[in-house]
Amino acid sequence: MKKVTQILYSGLGGPGSVFFSLVEAEKQIGTDIKHHALFFGIEPLIEDYKDRCNSLGVAFNYIRKGKGFDIKSQYFVYKALKKIAPDVVILHSPQNIFACYLYKKLKPKCKLLVVEHQANALKSKKLWWLSWCVLKLADGLVYLSDIYKFEVEKRFPNLVKKANCKVIPNGINLGVFHPIRGERQFNFTLGMASRLTPNKDHITLVNALSLLKHKSYFNSLKLCIAGNGTETDRIKQSISSLGLADNVKMLGLLGEDDLAEFYRGLDIYVQASYGETMSTSIMQAQATGLPIIASDVKGINSIIEHNKNGLLYKLENALDLAEKIDALVMNEDLRSNLAAKSLQYAYENLSAVKMWRKYELLF
Numbered sequence: 001m002k003k004v005t006q007i008l009y010s011g012l013g014g015p016g017s018v019f020f021s022l023v024e025a026e027k028q029i030g031t032d033i034k035h036h037a038l039f040f041g042i043e044p045l046i047e048d049y050k051d052r053c054n055s056l057g058v059a060f061n062y063i064r065k066g067k068g069f070d071i072k073s074q075y076f077v078y079k080a081l082k083k084i085a086p087d088v089v090i091l092h093s094p095q096n097i098f099a100c101y102l103y104k105k106l107k108p109k110c111k112l113l114v115v116e117h118q119a120n121a122l123k124s125k126k127l128w129w130l131s132w133c134v135l136k137l138a139d140g141l142v143y144l145s146d147i148y149k150f151e152v153e154k155r156f157p158n159l160v161k162k163a164n165c166k167v168i169p170n171g172i173n174l175g176v177f178h179p180i181r182g183e184r185q186f187n188f189t190l191g192m193a194s195r196l197t198p199n200k201d202h203i204t205l206v207n208a209l210s211l212l213k214h215k216s217y218f219n220s221l222k223l224c225i226a227g228n229g230t231e232t233d234r235i236k237q238s239i240s241s242l243g244l245a246d247n248v249k250m251l252g253l254l255g256e257d258d259l260a261e262f263y264r265g266l267d268i269y270v271q272a273s274y275g276e277t278m279s280t281s282i283m284q285a286q287a288t289g290l291p292i293i294a295s296d297v298k299g300i301n302s303i304i305e306h307n308k309n310g311l312l313y314k315l316e317n318a319l320d321l322a323e324k325i326d327a328l329v330m331n332e333d334l335r336s337n338l339a340a341k342s343l344q345y346a347y348e349n350l351s352a353v354k355m356w357r358k359y360e361l362l363f
Helices: 014-029 047-056 071-084 094-106 125-137 146-155 157-162 202-210 232-241 256-264 280-287 318-330 332-349 352-362
Strands: 002-009 033-041 059-064 088-091 111-115 140-143 165-167 189-193 222-226 248-252 268-271 292-295 311-313
Touching (some): 002 014, 002 071, 014 033, 071 094, 088 094, 094 111, 094 125, 125 157, 146 157, 189 256, 189 280, 202 222, 222 256, 268 280, 280 292, 280 332, 292 318
Parallel strands (some): 002 088, 033 059, 088 111, 111 140, 140 165, 189 268, 268 292
């Protein structure tokens, strides 16, 4: 039996979706793998993650990280790996590369794989340095798109050529994220699900909503925001100052089942973001069969083609976003066409089973 440990962030984020999608896909196939999760971060471990690990029979540990580069927590990661003794480590963040490499020196046959989730456009100098370290120390690198790999190769051409770099797009559980069974009734409900952090642009979304106050349908127009994070208070202040308290609901952090129901309660999905690697939220919205509006930035415009399988608006341009929302609200045929394209894309590209098969080859 092969032991696979995945190290991922303890709070909300794409790595959590990838981890559980991989585990669920493997269990669906039925291979001889023993899974273990090592959660790491400054945020407490999400209760939903605990519940899902327990329901899947996956053992897990949680290590609380201090601020900055916390050497003490790195030591705890190394100690945990020694105790778990995995044959494969899948690291979903470069932060723990040194602790993992130290464990690999202890167990040379262990495969160390690193998945790069952070959008290149949003990387700091420290994160680029960690990407360089990963290329030097890991047995395999997983990038989520060809564009992502190309950008890294431009910066570190010799290292990328020597390293074992693979492009494996994320997948999701299409059995959990799916459309409403039966006919959908349009209820003027928009939504966005993400961490509430500076990398996202909820303020432009809220501003766009306020620009639609003169529309006859405005009183029926609702915006639901799922997630939590450091920008929560700022977003609430913007909602209040613009007089949108009756139109916007802040739902907080949602577990997977509630999140799936959240998507099925929407008519239009909006992703306001400064950059993505491969947006899990957009993937989930596609699998739910929603028409999508998103900012025209790297990591989004590689999967959303304007007027083909979604609408793109200019980054930080609330007027452009408002016009795109209005176009979908007023045009049933456009909504239906984009919704169908979303679902088609999900079925053709987002299978978690396909994703697992590609990871398994790296083992």
